[in-house]
Every structure is written in structure tokens, then in C-alpha cells.
Amino acid sequence: MPDRPAPKRIKSMDELLMAVEPGSQATNIKGGVVHLKFSQVDPYPKHPFRLYSGERLDDMVASISNYGILTPMIARTKDNGRYEMLAGHNRMNAGRLAGLDEGDFVIKENLSDEEAWMYVIETNVMQRSFADMLSSEKAAVLALRHSKMFSQGKRNDIIAELKMLENPQYIKENGTSALIGQKLTSREKVADEYGLSKNTVARLLRVDKLTAPLKKRVDSEEFGIYPAVALSYIAEAEQQDIEKVLSKNEFKVDMKKAEMLRSYSESSKLNEKTAYQILSGEVNKKPKSTTPPPVKIKHKVYSKYFPADTKASEIERIVDEALEWYFSSKVKEETA
Template sequence: MVTRPTAKKVKSLDELLQAAEPASMPSKSGDNGILMIPFNKIRPYQNHPFRLYSDERLDDLVESIKSNGILMPMIVRRIESDENGYEYEMLAGHNRMNGAKLAGLTEGPCIVKDSLSDEEALMYVVETNVIQRSFTDMLPSEKAAVLALRHSKMFSQGKRNDIINELIRLENPEYKGSDETCSPLGNKLKSLDKVGIEYGLSRNTVARLLRVDKLIAGLKHRVDCDEISLRCAVDLSYLADTEQEEVEKVLSENEFKVDMKKTEMLRSYSANSKLNEKTTYQILSGEINRKPKSSSAPSIKIKHKVYSKFFSPDSKTSEIEKVVEEALELYFQTYPDRKEANTA
């Protein structure tokens, strides 16, 4: 068996924390204990749905790491080494790793997880962020990611509770844990209602956010930036990914506004297999709703001042039209170049 020179076991918690009282960190994980792993061997979680710290919060984290090191180990799962040399995938600790890199560190303490399912891995990613930041402070796409996992058919409340207990114990070793494995709301409530009550959302808002999770990354970003409302996002979520990409392309190349009328039309055209590059542009630009210019001749009104000068009040329309026609023929016979200019 080939040994892995890239990960070395921490000899002691004193070494890890560089602190006088290391008891706040567990000495072993449930799988392989705590390892110091080079950051160039850890890749971010693929399609990580949460934004990293920035500005003052990031600056504070960097300064803390410079002064105290990484006080709480990160959680990674082992993967097969890929072409970029990654051997681990980050599950819990993206901000710590980012802050540590900015602080000049090249490796950090990690709890290594083996044999995790993709669902369990996603639970670590999601629940870590729910614990670390308030759900109400999350962006719409981040809330959507949390709710999508919670509403997943593969969701396991028991696994979730185990993971939450583990994450809380990392922050507070005195925590005794909870044995609760089911929703205290009972089974009579429907899934959307249960999730909504847990996060303080209405059933309709939960349903809309679940649709947001089905958008491509570019459109999710526009929802987060308030360029696209939740109601409009719901309509766009029913488009195929290729159609969503075309919408994103048109929006990125122009300054078109998105409203319910446009997204409802996009969804309708998609449902009828009529949505393509051309119709997408026409809908988003508003061109498709503009009335075509009339090809018929404009109607001409004769002012009363002119009318009374040449015609009596009891003149018939046919008589007036005949006089006007004869007068125009005579005029253009006299000035033929003017006729050419008017018909060019």
C-alpha cells in the first residue's frame, strides 16, 4: 500500500492549537483523526452554493488565524487523486481555508471522512453554513440550497441530526447532543409546511425557493442581486438548462429588465417548443409585443379654413375627392420633379 506523504498526523493538540489549553478540540474524528493537510491537496466542494466571507468579516478571520492559527479543524472527504493533484474535497471550512491562505499558511488541521455518500457530503456543507450564519441573512440562492436538501427525497433526518451534533461538538465540546430523529411537528403536516415552519417561511415562499435551486448559476446570481424577482425566477426555473443559458446570454449582453410578463411568455414559448435564440431576444427586449408599423396610407384631414375656401358646406365627399385628384394631377404635371421626390 502506497503511503501518503502529503498528510501528516498531528502529534498533539498543543502542536495543533499552539495554545495552553487544547482541550477545546477533539483529538480524534470518527474516521481517521485530525491530519495536517496541505491546501494544494484540497479542492473546494463542487458547485459550492454559499458565498465566502469578504470585507471586514474576512479581514477579522485572517487576523484571528495569524494570531491563533486555525482553532477548529476543517472537515474533508477523501477522493481519488485527480489530474490537478487534489486528494481531498472540502466539506466544512471553506472560509477557514481561504482565510488561512491569505494569512500565509499552506496547510491546516482536517478531520478526514471516508465512505461518505454524496448526500451526506452535501449535508456537511449545508449544515455548517446554517450553523455559522443566520438563515435569514442568507441570499435567496443559499436559502434555496438549504431547502432543496431538506426537501430532498434522499433526506435523512437521522443522518442530519448526527452531522449537526458533530459540528456543534467541534465548536462546543460540552454539548451533549440530541437524540431527536424526527420532526417535532409530527407527520400530519406536509413536507413544505414542515420545512417552512422550521425556517420561518410561508409554504409559498418555500415552494418558490425550491424552484430557485433549479436555476443555472448565472440566473441565481441575478436573483441574489435583486435583478430577478422570486416570482420571475419560478417561471425561468421551468426552462431547460440550454434555454436558461440563452436567457442569461441575452441579459449579459444587454440591459433588458426582467418582469413577470416576459418570464411568463418565456415559459409559455418553452412549453410549446417555440423558444429559441431569436424568440428569447424578442421577448426579453420587448420587441415581440411592439405593434408593427402600419403599411396603409395615412388619412388626410383638410383644415376647415382650407375647406371653406374651396368647397361649400353641402359638397359631397365624392365631389371633393374628384376635385382634389384633378388638382394634384395638374400640379404634378406642372412640377413633375416634385412627384418623383414624393414617391422616392
């Protein structure tokens, strides 16, 4: 395994911010923070939040150009000797745009995937307004809060750590304070925390079940939350088939199509071919009839040839004979 900096085991936030490990192999350790090349740090896989763009990104680049990256980023160690970003994707992106190729990191070791995920989520919740998040981003936040592995105690500790990194004067508030909040044990409490209805929370939790490409389509409003909920009950492999069809065509996904896709999935009939037939509308098209449409002959037409007292059956017989003669004569002309 490649050599990497060995940061000091941190026992408290005071040590994190103040301690220096004598003789450490890490480069430029200051206050428990390790200096790393950006090339050593990989982005968090399936990071659910979009990077800053536009004016917000421009402001961050300008600030970093003038003052550097003021708040250390957070990464965890990987088995291959590299690091995985937990908090700081936007800082690293803006730093690169500002001409930097390295920065300060707090390194986390022996984190579970669940704990790493909490760092990713909580950092972005602190930095962004929940109301301004995209649907898939809100879904990721709510899914964490609602998951069985969610720990309010761990969340409180992570929030406190993140706040102390931003502001060393921050004093951890009491666990019952409004900032930290009470333990969330139900969908109702999650809804209350974010000012949402229980039904909205339920729908957003379903959006989190979509594949990443379909989430992007929800975020860009190619289709709404209700069709998204229907699609979320479809298996991942089948969602990938749906995405293949959508990526090759400009089909719209409405509620009727989404429910039909789900129905086909439940009956094990959904694949790329049937997804195409549903999304194109081909399934609902009536087959062309091989029977000619009924024809009603107007009175002014047949009255020229038949007396008024002629029975309908007699008219039909004569018309049939006349048509038979007409078409047989036509065939003879074409073959002559």
C-alpha cells in the same frame, strides 16, 4: 493513484477527538485530524454559499493570524488522490489571506454525494443566520430539507459531529430536543422550522432550479422571486440562452417577459434569438404600418376652394385629381 494520508477509521466521536493512529502515513496526525496543504484540497463543486467578505472576513483573518485555525475543516477523499472540501471554505480562504498554506482536516471516506451535500449545507446553516442568507442560499437549504433523499437521522449525526468539532465538551442532545427537531416530512414543517409561509417555501424551492448565473441575478435583485419562479420551469439549456442574452445587454426581466419566455419554452420556440426578441421588447412592438394614417381636412382649408353646397364626393374627386397632377408634375421636375 497518488499516495495520500490514510486516516484512522473513526467509530465514535471520542475516537475522532482523542485517538492517534500509530505509524500512520499522514503528516502530523493529532486527535484523528490530518494536516494537509491547502493546495491538496479542491472547493466543493457548485458551492451554493458566498464566501465571507468585508468586516466578517477581516475578523476571521485577524483571528487566524493570532490563534490559527482552531476548528478542523472537513474534506472527503477523491478518486484522483486529492481532497474535496466539505466544511471550511471560509476558514481556508481566510487562512490563505493570513499567510497560511496548510491546516487540520477531518477526512471522510466512502461518503455518498448526498451525505457530502448535507455536510456542506449543515455547516453553513450553523454558521450563518438563515434570515441573512441570499435567496439562492435559502433555496439550497430548503431544497435539501425537502428532498426525498433527506434523512433527519443523518442530519442529527452531522450536526452533532460539527458541534463537537467546535466544542469538544458538547453533549449530543436527545433526538426530540428543540435543537435537533422532529423528522420533516412536509413543506408545512419545513416552513415552520424557518418561519416562512408555505408559498414562500414553494417559491424558494423553484429558485433552486435556476442555473448558477441566474441565481446570482436573483441574489443581486436584478429581478424578483416571481419572475425567477417562472424562469425555473425553463430547461437548463434554454436558461443558458437567456443568460447569454442578459450578459450581453442591459435588459430587464419583469413578470410579463418571464412568463413569455416560459410560454415559448413550453412550445419549443425558445432559443437565443427568441430570448433576445422577448427580453428586448421587440416581440411586443407593433409593426410599422405601410398605410398612411387617415387625414381629416379642416373646414377652413377646403372652404377656400369649394362652395358650401359642394357634395363630399365631388370634393374627394377634385382632391384626388389635384394630388395626382401634383405628384406627376413633381416626378417630371426631378427627372428633367
